[in-house]
Amino acid sequence: MKKYTFYITLVFALTVISCKKEEAPKPKVIYQDNAKTKTQVPEDTTQIEIADLPINMDGTNYLIFPVGTVSGDKKGIKASYDSNTGYTVSNYGEYQITGYLKNLKFQEIGKDTIYALSDNAILIETATYLKSTADKTKKQLMVYTLADMDTNKDNKLDNSDIKSLYISDVSGKNFTKISVDFQELIDWKVVDSRNRLYFRTVEDTNKNGAFDKEDRLHYFYIDLLAKEWKAEEYRPI
Structure with a gap:
């Protein structure tokens, strides 16, 4: 009887593992209704918004407060939060x-006034101060990688959605998207000699919902000294 039970358990476990292996990766874009219409992301009431110090x-005249969320319940922040963070x-x-910052x-x-980078729903992964550019041009800028649309239509913004590229003054003003909607950011770099x-x-x-070798790469640059940032496409190949 024990051997039979063990055999059934083993078969079940192998079946589960096999099913997991066969699961297709989740697409970053779901093409239903109008994929290019921004979906309103419902508020997650289980999350509590907090700010870091x-x-x-260095060299700027602004304080930046990162704002994110932690899990919570009706009594407040859960005692079982991650002890590492x-x-x-x-x-x-x-x-x-x-x-993974909300703002x-x-x-x-x-000054006393504290203001937000954006009033829209976003999920910021990186915010980078272009110090080398500021040293040479005295123009202080910030560059951001973030998700700004629920492209896979799962009613939340996370790292499964398309990553976009934004820029702003170091004050957070003139927050501007420079990548194209529904194009996944691969990487970016600054060439100081060209500004x-x-x-x-x-x-x-x-249009298979994923980004793979069958898809098209695009190459862009922006002039960091321009009054209005506009991406120009170029073709190196």
Whole structure:
């Protein structure tokens, strides 16, 4: 009887593992209704919004408050929060803030007003101060990678949605999207000698909801000294 029970358990376990292996990866874009219509993301009432202590990028006149969420219940923040992170929602190093942040708040040093980077639903993964550019041009800028649309239509913003590229002044003002909607950001870099920010994206040209080798790569740059940031496409190949 024990051997029979063990055999049934083993078969069940192998079946579950096999099913998991056969599961297709979740698409980053769901093409239903109108995929290019922004979906309203419902508020998650199980999450409590908190802010980390302020960060001052060296050489700037602004404080930045990273804002994120932790799990909560009716009594407040759960006692079972991750002991490794506690109430911390971001990390900071090398002029870059990282995390999964709902927003950033800014405050000019010497003033009381604190204001948000954006009033829209976003999920910020990185916020980078372009210190090398500021040293040469005296123009202080921030670059952000983030999700700004529920592209896979699962009613939440997370790292399963398309990643976009934004830029702003170091004050958080003039927050501007420079990548194209529904194109996944691959990477970006600044070339100081040209005062340009270069970046690559991939477009789901075969409309299968994923980004793969069958899709088209796009190459862009923006002039960091321009009054209005506008991505220019170029073709290196």
